[in-house]
Amino acid sequence: MLTPEQNARLTQTGKGTPCGELMRRYWQPVALSSELPAGSAPLPVTILDEELVLFRDTAGKLGLIELHCKHRAADLSYGFVDACGLRCLYHGWAYAVDGRCTDQPGQPSATFKESIRATAYPCADIGGLIVAYMGPGAPPVIPRYGFGEVPPENRVVRKIRIDCNYLQANEGNIDPHHVAFLHAQPGTERFNADLSPRMTVENASYGVRVTTVRGLPEGREYVRTSNFIMPNLSSFTMDGAVEDGFAIHWHVPITDTSHWKYLIAFQRRAALTSVDWGDDVDEFYRLRRNRSNRYLQDRRQVGGRITAGMGSDFQAHDAFATESQGAIQDRTREHLTVMDVAITRSRRCLFDGIDAVAAGSDPQHVLRPPSDGIVPDLVTDSAVVLAGAPA
DSSP states (O other): OOOHHHHHHHHOOSTTSHHHHHHTTSEEEEEEGGGSOTTOOOEEEEETTEEEEEEEOTTOOEEEEESBOTTTOOBGGGSEEETTEEEOTTTOOEEOTTSBEEEOTTOSOSSGGGGOBOOEEOEEEETTEEEEEOSSSSOOBOOBOSGGGSOGGGEEEEEEEESSOHHHHHHHHTOGGGHHHHTOSTTOHHHHTOSSOEEEEEEOSSEEEEEEEEEETTTEEEEEEEEEETTTEEEEOOTTTOSSEEEEEEEEEEETTEEEEEEEEEESSSOOOSOOOSOSBOTTSBBSSOGGGGGGOOTTTTTSSSTTSSOSOHHHHHHHHHHTTOSSOOTTSOOOOGGGHHHHHHHHHHHHHHHHHHTTSOOTTOBOTTOOSBOTTOOOEEEEEETTOOO
16 A cells, blocks of 8 residues: 555656656646647547646647636637637737737737747647647657558547546556456456466566466466556557457546546558547546436346356456546555555566656656657557466
């Protein structure tokens, strides 16, 4: 368990907080590319407790600047884009993608606009995601996890709003043990066959590698390797749905008590047609099975073939498990076991990263030139093998 101070260090992500400053050293998703097609309206976004607006200028360049106009704080997302940039509806001040004020109608001084600059963050459009760097200094190299290098038809990219702190959701991704219980249903027999799997946890350049070995009938074993990737994402396989690729969950704080869960699946050699993620959501990307309706749990199914009684969608299961821990899990009350070793190791990575930032250094997995962004030791795979065969 953690002390209250330690828990706060890992869960508070606003500007100036230890974990908030850590998060800002990495590229973070701020929207789906599909949310901002060419010519679309500006998009208000809140990320890491900062209110921002995302837009494309007339040349198609991405801009992410503070939401409120520097004049009298009107909401810029209601404005429009013209040759001068994003223009405020209130008095017409305009801003370029780098935050420069480019026009001030009615202002007698032609140079006053040069003293006005909105906070602005660099953005990039990568594999169906718009990502931004919100930290100081030169942006690092964007990691290449694979989904950005395949054709659009080879990947599925979605997002879901989850109403709890990012950390408890991300920790669920590196908890292999829960799949046999929470997600038990037809198709998960490989997880259910062995409730006491062997687990190996290794340090890696990007964070933590987790290998789980489960016994199967007829002298076979199911070997699965997944990963915690600094500071707020994970990768894992999706047997039967994704071949020659893998899936990613990326948990991006909105505030300390809500976050976006970006769901990415891709395969390298063929179009991806069998993954259906995040479609059971409303226009605000909220699950239709949610806390307000108790995730539409059918008590007649609980403990049966679909154990959770919440349908077959893992996303609703995970939302229940993480949101029910509270808006911010109180880790002073938890009692971890040997099956939670990946969680304790990932927390150590985060604490070490926070310490590195405080010391003025790059934390783990911040990539700088001459890196090309490839992460060569990132292994995400699964296989059924004969018992005792090398993993």
